[in-house]
Amino acid sequence: MSTDLPKAIKFNKDRTRMEKNEILSKVNDLFNDVLDDESITLKYEHTASDVEGWDSLTHIQLIVAIEKSFKIKFTSREILSWKNVGEMVDCIALK
Numbered sequence: 644m645s646t647d648l649p650k651a652i653k654f655n656k657d658r659t660r661m662e663k664n665e666i667l668s669k670v671n672d673l674f675n676d677v678l679d680d681e682s683i684t685l686k687y688e689h690t691a692s693d694v695e696g697w698d699s700l701t702h703i704q705l706i707v708a709i710e711k712s713f714k715i716k717f718t719s720r721e722i723l724s725w726k727n728v729g730e731m732v733d734c735i736a737l738k
Contacts, residue, residue: 687729
């Protein structure tokens with residue numbers, strides 16, 4: 644029975660990783676739309692300084708677009724805590 648547990652844990656980790664990659668892809672599409680730039684390819688470690696056009700105004704537009712697309716709501720505390728795209732994706736995955 645103990646041999647089944649690691650398989651279950653491995654499956655869950657793989658599934659979570661896949662879901663986060665899917666979330667990142669969808670978030671990337673939203674960035675492309677909001678920033679009107681199809682060349683953007685987000686990575687988990689990207690910050691606003693890594694993405695041309697990602698300023699305070701577009702940040703708000705991105706948050707609204709993400710909330711609508713994923714049918715979720717962020718708290719101000721959540722939004723302010725993100726240090727990079729990866730933390731944003733993690734927050735979406737938890738909702």
